[in-house]
Amino acid sequence: MPGKRNTVFAVGGRCPAENVMLWDQARFSAPMQKLLDQQAGWAMANFINIADAEQHRRDSGKRYSEFLRVPAMSAGIYVLAAGSADAQSPHKEDEMYYVVRGRARMRAGSEDQTVSEGSIIFVAAGVEHRFYEITEELMVLVFFAPAESA
Numbered sequence: 001m002p003g004k005r006n007t008v009f010a011v012g013g014r015c016p017a018e019n020v021m022l023w024d025q026a027r028f029s030a031p032m033q034k035l036l037d038q039q040a041g042w043a044m045a046n047f048i049n050i051a052d053a054e055q056h057r058r059d060s061g062k063r064y065s066e067f068l069r070v071p072a073m074s075a076g077i078y079v080l081a082a083g084s085a086d087a088q089s090p091h092k093e094d095e096m097y098y099v100v101r102g103r104a105r106m107r108a109g110s111e112d113q114t115v116s117e118g119s120i121i122f123v124a125a126g127v128e129h130r131f132y133e134i135t136e137e138l139m140v141l142v143f144f145a146p147a148e149s150a
Contacts, residue, residue, distance in 0.1 A: 074147035086131040093144040097121040102138030
């Protein structure tokens with residue numbers, strides 16, 4: 001979109017631009033294969049439609065819903081309502097966020113920045129981070145490498 005600026009910033013001395021594949025948030029290939037497994041939630045699928053993943057998260061009643069888990073990485077959707085608080089704590093894994101929609105500020109280590117649609121944020125394992133001043137419902141794709149530990 002004309003005038004739209006995507007944001008990338010790194011924390012912890014690592015460069016997120018190396019070996020990173022960017023996903024097109026508007027169109028994951030569909031139809032989704034085996035959307036829901038009655039016992040475990042999501043069945044493994046190579047193609048995931050973001051609208052289906054968001055509906056699954058909404059149906060779960062949780063802020064975060066994982067839609068992919070393999071040993072090398074896991075991924076999910078995280079949604080925070082406008083005005084809400086992000087109470088997450090540092091993770092043992094490297095993490096990357098892609099802001100699908102919304103607006104907030106994010107503090108990661110000693111860096112602080114406004115994030116909105118199109119922003120990409122990398123946070124190294126162990127770094128304190130959180131979204132705050134959430135002015136519009138924030139929906140982010142979250143990628144952990146390796147897969148997030150329970």
